[in-house]
Amino acid sequence: MSAEPMLWSGWGDPALARELPEPVRELLRDLLGVRGPAVPAVPLESVRLPEIALDGRVLEDLAGITGAGHVRTSREARVRHTRGKSTPDLLRMRAGDALDAPDAVVLPGSHAEVAALLELCSRERVAVVPFGGGTSVVGGLTPDRSRGPAPGRPGDGPDGGGAPFAGVVALDLSRMNRLAGFDAESRVAELEPGLRAPEAERLLAAHGMTLGHFPQSFEYATLGGFAAARSSGQASAGYGRFDDMVVGLTAATPAGTLELGRAPRSAAGPDLRHLLLGSEGALGVITSLRLRVRPVPAEKVYEGWRFPTFREGAAALRELAQDGPLPTVLRLSDETETLVGLARPDALGGGGAGCLVIAGYEGASVAAARAGAAAVLARHGGEPLGEEPGLAWERGRFSAPYLRDSLLAAGATVETLETACFWSGLPRLYDAVRLALLGALGSPLVMCHVSHVYETGASLYFTVVTAQDGDPVRQWAEAKRATLEAIAGAGGTVSHHHGVGRDHLEAYAGELGPVGVEALRAVKARLDPRGVLNPGVLVP
């Protein structure tokens, strides 16, 4: 785990980059025909940036709010706040294209500063991209600067304009990184949105508490980002999704401040917390979160099980989700993912036969749940593999993005996508996504795991590896489009982990339907009347 700055053109701490093991190199070469990268990576100083469009007067006004030291226009600051960390984002960046860079990076220190910045930017027709860890993989940090509000006509709403924005600022929330309060009796912590997950865990551990939220982006992602993107973590079976943890929140919007959540639950009208959760910076900027926390578990056991087939493994997971006991961590790799060893990167290239289940148990005492789940897993044909595969999974649980960097450099495209549906639809959804990817990419490697289970359904998380053709960005865009159509056709949701961003906008509109889109647009127009918040993201 690292607290080093993110690699500008890839993932994480450059010192943690790893060489591809020889079996993987062979597999890439022999199975996928990978022959080298389509485009060599450029150095930082060669990256192409747009001119700074923002007026000097506006830059001064921004600095007037945050202090001059907290408005940055350096090459490095702008590059580091360009787009997110999807594979197309990295491919573009490696090729030296930072043409979506913001004009400036602004770092507010408080809710009041965020509110003042939104007011200024609304008035000056400046687009604002809230920026946490910068780990979006759906284009959530790539605003559309082309369709700004009409000059001088406040209140026209996002559809009223047409002229480009006067500029784009990245609103970097990293200075808002405090544990602002802790209510031990209620087990509620008040945390600021710019906190990275590891730092939040460190602050909570001093009180003996944890969030238990461990997505693959854990090392760099922030709490505000988790909330704004409705994040799921690897231990969400036990700790719940991030949106399950949010009992209250404060958000700044161009229309004023929202303060939501007086009680765990209420019957007083629609739960507007669920409007801000998943709002992806397009409806407001979350400036404070009141989160349910839990004691740091006294015991932790992760173990592996092997199933003959994906179908049998899925039946076991379904029984655990519906009748319990439900492990804290529960994932099932399909045959291909198991063979490649993706669930335990130390065994990459030689994972073995069947379908690997990782089951983890955390709590004050885990023996009873572990024994109960073992009985269910065994009854469905599972063979216990002991703790070793579980520990290997735990060690490697945040390593996949580093591996991606190595694969990109070797000339392979690797990307992930996820969906979810009800249990009865899962086989059809699985087949539809695989077929779409195979059809679009020729002979890629398509791996899948069940990453989250619920009583009524589950999510499927796919990892795809293919040889880069001459235009890997376009190549993936076409495959993704075909996949999203397949997901919609099979009745799945467009995203279970990652959100909408710009990449899923069209599919999301289909999922919401025209009336749902209208409802969302209405909220956007009221909270952000000039449409400056993350334009082009989320709202179809």
Place this chain on the structure above:
Amino acid sequence: MSAEPMLWSGWGDPALARELPEPVRELLRDLLGVRGPAVPAVPLESVRLPEIALDGRVLEDLAGITGAGHVRTSREARVRHTRGKSTPDLLRMRAGDALDAPDAVVLPGSHAEVAALLELCSRERVAVVPFGGGTSVVGGLTPDRSRGPAPGRPGDGPDGGGAPFAGVVALDLSRMNRLAGFDAESRVAELEPGLRAPEAERLLAAHGMTLGHFPQSFEYATLGGFAAARSSGQASAGYGRFDDMVVGLTAATPAGTLELGRAPRSAAGPDLRHLLLGSEGALGVITSLRLRVRPVPAEKVYEGWRFPTFREGAAALRELAQDGPLPTVLRLSDETETLVGLARPDALGGGGAGCLVIAGYEGASVAAARAGAAAVLARHGGEPLGEEPGLAWERGRFSAPYLRDSLLAAGATVETLETACFWSGLPRLYDAVRLALLGALGSPLVMCHVSHVYETGASLYFTVVTAQDGDPVRQWAEAKRATLEAIAGAGGTVSHHHGVGRDHLEAYAGELGPVGVEALRAVKARLDPRGVLNPGVLVP
């Protein structure tokens, strides 16, 4: 349990009305000074109804959609669809005031008919009150007919008008009462909104399943009402609140149809299901629900525990909610409620000392949870009372509204209200509400129980009994106003079970804040541009 028609001026099947036991009569007379009802109840034929305002042509158009047999304008139909079942509603009705009656009752048979009715009513400026079981206790069925849309200017929105509506129809959903689908693998049932809870349970039991939703209104309330009001039930600790069960829904709105929920959970944007849950008929009419169901439990044990004080009992409940094992049913009466015996109506007037806890366990096998919870309850000072108080509670769990009828007839006002907050705020909230009620009503009997627990907080459910003064409706309105102010001052939510309706509108606006109100208004204006859906309800 009864499937008989609801008493028009009270609750439930008139045959189940019960005499007040002598200890209760004594208590009313000696402690509260109850001397008889302020106003005697009138017979149905003396109830005052407004003239039917609706144009004959519109009535014909309504019948053209549903068939003539499904548009009713009889005295009895109109009276039975007047307001809900709050104590002020009953006091008014007993006094012969049905001046809020709808002009007609319309009974659609399908989503398509609901959609067509909404289109017609929008066009004709007719207010529409969606009507399920008619059990609202917050004025959710009392539309404001005074401020309709301006004639002939469609699209003006609810604020554009000023002229009264052309009429009011109650949209009675009782014909939409089918189990439309059952997905055994996903444990999802598709149920229509007009199903009463007992009938839904009967249909599901044929598949071995249950919703596990048992609010006090169980005998008469409908599934659509549960969803529209975010209902909690007596077994919500184990089965979740009703909104936890809704994995998908269809709603008709004047702007078109909403179809939400492709998966148990999604990261694709704000969860718009939570806009319709709690929408109280003001944003759309729920025409189908996809609900998570569970197997009918093989075992069921309810038992009683006695705690020396409310504080100790609450500490025990908190530990069960935070660290488990959590019973399926869990409620704690305060000293007054215990003494009066409200939790077990067979012992009314002689409940004993201390604070009674009812703990219920349901599942395939309950011994382990029961033993684990018993250890926690005992550690906090609880004394086990065995199953007898639990069984008595179960027998009486739906009887309180019948008891209310008897009390009203005897000249006492009895009403309930509930709130919720985080654990650390509970003592202050408890004191604030009690003080407000005592201050407003002189010397009422104020009883309370913790009705629902969460990891981070709990709800408080108050029952108040007082002697009626000469104007009991005004008397209660003033007490309620003081109580809502006290709840807001102590940081509680305006409602944990019952919703907003018209009675909580002002307090709800305070809880949402001006920006939250704007967001809700924006959704209303877009989905119901002429503001015909339940006008005056929910949206401040």
